[in-house]
Amino acid sequence: MVMWREMLLLVIFLVFVVQQICATHEQEHSMDCPTSSCGKITNISRPFRLKRDPIHCGDSKYELDCENNVTVLYLFSGKYHVQAINYNNFTIRVVDPGVEEPSCSSLPRYFLSESNFSDGYFIDVVAPYLSYQYQSHQSGPEWNSLWKHIIYLNCSHPVSEKNKYVNTAPCVKWQSKGYMYATAADYLTAAELKVGCGVKLVSLTSWWGLDANESSYTDMNRALLYGFEMSWLHFACDHQCRKSSDDECSFNTSTLKLQCAPLCQDKFGILLVRCGTGIWSQLLAYPQCKDCVS
Ligand SMILES: *[C@@H]1O[C@H](CO)[C@@H](O)[C@H](O)[C@H]1NC(C)=O
Ligand SMILES: *[C@@H]1O[C@H](CO)[C@@H](O)[C@H](O)[C@H]1NC(C)=O
Ligand SMILES: *[C@@H]1O[C@H](CO)[C@@H](O)[C@H](O)[C@H]1NC(C)=O
Ligand SMILES: *[C@@H]1O[C@H](CO)[C@@H](O)[C@H](O)[C@H]1NC(C)=O
Ligand SMILES: *[C@@H]1O[C@H](CO)[C@@H](O)[C@H](O)[C@H]1NC(C)=O
Ligand SMILES: *[C@@H]1O[C@H](CO)[C@@H](O)[C@H](O)[C@H]1NC(C)=O
Numbered sequence: 001m002v003m004w005r006e007m008l009l010l011v012i013f014l015v016f017v018v019q020q021i022c023a024t025h026e027q028e029h030s031m032d033c034p035t036s037s038c039g040k041i042t043n044i045s046r047p048f049r050l051k052r053d054p055i056h057c058g059d060s061k062y063e064l065d066c067e068n069n070v071t072v073l074y075l076f077s078g079k080y081h082v083q084a085i086n087y088n089n090f091t092i093r094v095v096d097p098g099v100e101e102p103s104c105s106s107l108p109r110y111f112l113s114e115s116n117f118s119d120g121y122f123i124d125v126v127a128p129y130l131s132y133q134y135q136s137h138q139s140g141p142e143w144n145s146l147w148k149h150i151i152y153l154n155c156s157h158p159v160s161e162k163n164k165y166v167n168t169a170p171c172v173k174w175q176s177k178g179y180m181y182a183t184a185a186d187y188l189t190a191a192e193l194k195v196g197c198g199v200k201l202v203s204l205t206s207w208w209g210l211d212a213n214e215s216s217y218t219d220m221n222r223a224l225l226y227g228f229e230m231s232w233l234h235f236a237c238d239h240q241c242r243k244s245s246d247d248e249c250s251f252n253t254s255t256l257k258l259q260c261a262p263l264c265q266d267k268f269g270i271l272l273v274r275c276g277t278g279i280w281s282q283l284l285a286y287p288q289c290k291d292c293v294s
């Protein structure tokens with residue numbers, strides 16, 4: 001009697017196990033994960049994934065979350081709102097949630113600059129997001145910065161260069177004493193700082209309309225609202241260039257496609273360099289942050 005019951009349990013157990021194995025097998029074979037959607041970002045696909053997507057979809061380094069119908073990206077100690085994922089040029093554009101209020105009095109919530117992304121000298125190729133994109137132009141490949149810094153300064157005296165240092169006064173109400181300015185700069189360099197001024201806050205923008213000399217503070221606020229782009233090109237490169245370690249991968253700005261070019265040994269046989277060039281010309285092509293403040 002007891003035997004029968006145990007046999008039955010065993011059979012039920014085995015059927016369950018076989019079903020489980022088949023189910024996971026099926027999941028693994030359905031490599032084409034459906035694209036995910038959250039709020040206005042309707043096309044979330046590889047390498048990106050949403051937190052609650054099936055485990056085999058996307059890459060965990062590129063995980064996004066969906067909070068109250070907004071796609072969010074956790075970046076360092078901050079939480080940014082995703083504005084666009086560009087699969088055409090391998091960038092993602094995010095905005096600091098602090099500037100999203102519809103008034104120019106809103107300020108970025110986080111202090112974020114180039115130095116959060118790298119040590120300021122060489123590019124960290126294992127990080128999921130880079131501040132530069134390796135692009136091939138007519139003149140040859142180079143690292144192109146994807147953003148400008150918006151630097152908020154508090155100064156003990158008024159600053160006269162009104163084109164460069166824009167008064168935030170009509171918009172922003174600061175707690176501290178002194179004269180508050182905002183300026184747009186490529187790097188956070190000592191040269192950008194005036195004597196008697198301190199850096200209050202730094203944020204980023206990829207809105208190139210600020211290139212003009214006569215930006216108002218409203219322009220800067222609009223630029224922050226546009227957000228900043230980061231590159232995930234190196235992820236795409238690892239999957240597209242076959243022998244990724246022996247290939248140089250860049251974004252061809254004419255064809256708007258990834259381009260894999262073979263690398264050759266330099267004349268001392270130590271390093272891999274672009275074929276037909278010397279090692280020094282290539283090292284010099286790396287972006288460097290001179291006189292960095294922090
Ligand atoms: C989520 O956002 C999308 C796009 O902005 C909108 O169409 C949809 O109605 C929103 N859903 C909810 C539940 O708020
Ligand atoms: C979504 O992204 C994939 C690439 O991952 C692309 O092939 C497809 O055309 C995109 N769809 C839309 C609606 O943008
Ligand atoms: C960026 O680095 C600065 C200085 O180390 C730090 O105070 C700030 O919190 C970092 N930003 C984010 C978003 O983690
Ligand atoms: C990437 O593509 C988006 C959408 O087409 C565009 O707005 C953005 O400027 C491009 N970024 C770069 C670095 O080419
Ligand atoms: C971009 O690609 C085109 C077509 O493959 C090629 O002719 C051109 O030389 C490439 N541009 C650069 C700067 O490498
Ligand atoms: C800038 O603000 C800080 C903190 O509020 C204050 O300690 C400092 O004295 C200010 N600097 C100037 C130059 O006003």
Ligand SMILES: *[C@@H]1O[C@H](CO)[C@@H](O)[C@H](O)[C@H]1NC(C)=O
Pocket residue numbers: 163211212213
């Ligand atoms: C900005 O102003 C400087 C001097 O005030 C001038 O040399 C430069 O050409 C101007 N740049 C633009 C883009 O107008």
